[in-house]
Amino acid sequence: MRFLPPVLIPAIFLASCGGGSPTETAKKELKAVTEAPAAPAGSGVVAGKITFTGAKPVMRTVSMDATPACARMHKEPPKSEEVVIGADGSLANVFVWVKSGLPAQKWPVPAGKVTVDQNGCVYKPHVVGLVTGQDIEFLNSDETNHNIHPLPRTNREWNESQPPKGDPKVKQFTQEELMIPVKCNVHPWMKLYVNVVPHPFFAVSGADGSFEIKGLPAGDYTVEAVHERYGPQEIKVKVDATGTAKADFAYKG
Numbered sequence: 001m002r003f004l005p006p007v008l009i010p011a012i013f014l015a016s017c018g019g020g021s022p023t024e025t026a027k028k029e030l031k032a033v034t035e036a037p038a039a040p041a042g043s044g045v046v047a048g049k050i051t052f053t054g055a056k057p058v059m060r061t062v063s064m065d066a067t068p069a070c071a072r073m074h075k076e077p078p079k080s081e082e083v084v085i086g087a088d089g090s091l092a093n094v095f096v097w098v099k100s101g102l103p104a105q106k107w108p109v110p111a112g113k114v115t116v117d118q119n120g121c122v123y124k125p126h127v128v129g130l131v132t133g134q135d136i137e138f139l140n141s142d143e144t145n146h147n148i149h150p151l152p153r154t155n156r157e158w159n160e161s162q163p164p165k166g167d168p169k170v171k172q173f174t175q176e177e178l179m180i181p182v183k184c185n186v187h188p189w190m191k192l193y194v195n196v197v198p199h200p201f202f203a204v205s206g207a208d209g210s211f212e213i214k215g216l217p218a219g220d221y222t223v224e225a226v227h228e229r230y231g232p233q234e235i236k237v238k239v240d241a242t243g244t245a246k247a248d249f250a251y252k253g
């Protein structure tokens with residue numbers, strides 16, 4: 001038999017007695033314990049493109065010579081991913097989220113996990129978003145030891161090593177916080193940014209600079225873009241029940 005947490009027992013007992021307000025209260029309690037609140041059925045979208053319009057910065061080349069297991073994974077030494085700009089000025093790795101305007105409710109934590117791989121001694125992807133309390137899984141696909149070390153301002157700091165091809169590490173971040181830097185104590189060039197928000201309405205711009213946030217209820221929203229070097233920007237948008245609102249951001253550098 002499945003173990004029932006103690007908090008459920010009085011609720012079930014009262015519910016089985018029938019009649020009267022205590023039963024209704026008990027039913028509510030039972031629902032609160034067993035069901036996550038449903039997300040509103042929204043089908044609005046915010047979509048856009050992030051561009052970089054300033055003088056293109058030159059990214060340093062990362063030398064992995066100190067760790068041959070890392071260096072041999074790359075045909076050519078990779079460039080720092082601090083600023084990734086495409087030929088057409090697209091800016092990748094920008095975290096975009098709905099900063100305000102959503103209905104006041106607790107959003108369910110997605111059952112799926114966000115996966116970050118350490119592959120070629122590079123965090124893949126370089127920027128991730130997750131919902132407060134959602135699982136984030138760290139893999140080590142490399143034949144070398146890594147040391148995962150988030151440096152949050154409000155979440156708990158931790159620092160754990162992971163052996164070559166070691167077991168996945170599953171963690172959670174319990175507080176809302178943007179652009180948490182994660183470093184590797186073994187390989188100083190490794191950098192990941194974790195963004196933790198209280199709802200699922202976020203995206204990260206791709207190599208083509210585009211992003212899309214789906215499933216929004218109709219409303220007036222403030223959408224914020226955050227880049228690790230160039231910081232935050234905001235745009236206000238009006239989303240219709242089934243429409244797509246445009247939110248294009250431009251960084252000048």
Ligand SMILES: [Cu+2]
Nearest residue numbers: 146147184187
């Ligand atoms: Cu490492």
